[in-house]
Amino acid sequence: MAQPPISRGFRGRKPPVQSDRIPPGQHLVHDFPVLSAGPTPHAPLSEWSFSLDQGGKALKEWSWEEFNALPQTRLKTDIHCVTTWSKLDTQWRGVSIDDLLKAAGLAEPPGDFTMAHCDGDYTTNVPVDDLAGGKGMVATHFEGEPLAPEHGGPARLLVPHLYFWKSAKWIRTLEFLDSDEPGFWEQLGYHIYGDPWQEQRYAGD
Amino acid sequence: MQPHTNDAPLDGNAAGGLLSELFAFDVTTASVICEGCETQGEVAQARVYGGTMGALLRCAHCDTVMIRLVHTPHGFWLDMRGARSFFVKPPAE
Ligand SMILES: [Zn+2]
Numbered sequence: 001m002a003q004p005p006i007s008r009g010f011r012g013r014k015p016p017v018q019s020d021r022i023p024p025g026q027h028l029v030h031d032f033p034v035l036s037a038g039p040t041p042h043a044p045l046s047e048w049s050f051s052l053d054q055g056g057k058a059l060k061e062w063s064w065e066e067f068n069a070l071p072q073t074r075l076k077t078d079i080h081c082v083t084t085w086s087k088l089d090t091q092w093r094g095v096s097i098d099d100l101l102k103a104a105g106l107a108e109p110p111g112d113f114t115m116a117h118c119d120g121d122y123t124t125n126v127p128v129d130d131l132a133g134g135k136g137m138v139a140t141h142f143e144g145e146p147l148a149p150e151h152g153g154p155a156r157l158l159v160p161h162l163y164f165w166k167s168a169k170w171i172r173t174l175e176f177l178d179s180d181e182p183g184f185w186e187q188l189g190y191h192i193y194g195d196p197w198q199e200q201r202y203a204g205d
Numbered sequence: 206m207q208p209h210t211n212d213a214p215l216d217g218n219a220a221g222g223l224l225s226e227l228f229a230f231d232v233t234t235a236s237v238i239c240e241g242c243e244t245q246g247e248v249a250q251a252r253v254y255g256g257t258m259g260a261l262l263r264c265a266h267c268d269t270v271m272i273r274l275v276h277t278p279h280g281f282w283l284d285m286r287g288a289r290s291f292f293v294k295p296p297a298e
Pocket of ligand 1: 239240241242243244264265266267268269
């Protein structure tokens with residue numbers, strides 16, 4: 001799982017840590033730690049679907065094949081886990097929330113807030129403003145390879161500017177809501193928003 | 206990087222230390238009835254997930270989250286909605 005930094009061998013020594021990219025209280029890692037709220041699902045892709053929901057009804061649903069036919073977005077970004085590791089320059093591919101809305105025929109997001117629903121009864125809440133406008137995607141590939149199950153494959157939410165528990169693994173539904181509601185960890189004392197640069201780890205921070 | 210990994214769950218004993226910070230008895234010796242499948246089993250038989258974010262004890266039969274416990278700098282958060290009831294034996298004489 002551990003991947004050496006690209007071109008480290010050419011320089012012969014570690015590049016200096018770019019502290020302006022490491023939020024307060026975080027440290028840099030080069031591996032990709034696994035943290036799961038439940039067992040890794042291994043359902044066949046033929047049974048996988050993804051939907052945009054509102055009020056308990058699907059606005060649009062895609063099969064795995066249909067989902068992969070949607071416009072693809074590539075993103076190189078830093079990620080920050082609340083357990084204090086940060087990883088720089090991770091490369092992702094998937095479908096942006098903007099393209100999902102467009103493909104569902106929605107001119108505007110049908111609510112100001114969302115709840116991501118995932119296999120294993122995991123949920124997390126993210127405001128629409130933190131997903132639309134190129135800020136979030138449903139990712140299916142990591143470093144050029146299909147996303148591994150332990151890292152959230154076949155598909156996970158990716159909201160890299162918030163703590164990584166918001167980038168929900170094994171996402172199946174993005175539900176639009178009129179008001180913000182706490183998700184799985186947010187009901188257990190973690191911060192409702194989770195901005196790593198404000199160090200919003202816990203409720204009350 | 207074993208300390209970072211919780212893909213393979215530990216059993217309920219792994220959460221014993223954290224639970225005993227909150228409860229006056231050893232909760233891992235209690236039995237619990239799962240809200241999801243109504244199976245009764247020892248807390249020690251539950252599967253623990255959550256890594257360093259918290260202790261999530263899932264039913265070994267149906268994966269329902271029975272106990273959720275997080276220790277933040279501000280205090281403990283405990284959610285037992287997935288546990289219907291507990292049976293605790295009195296301490297041995
Ligand atoms: Zn159960």
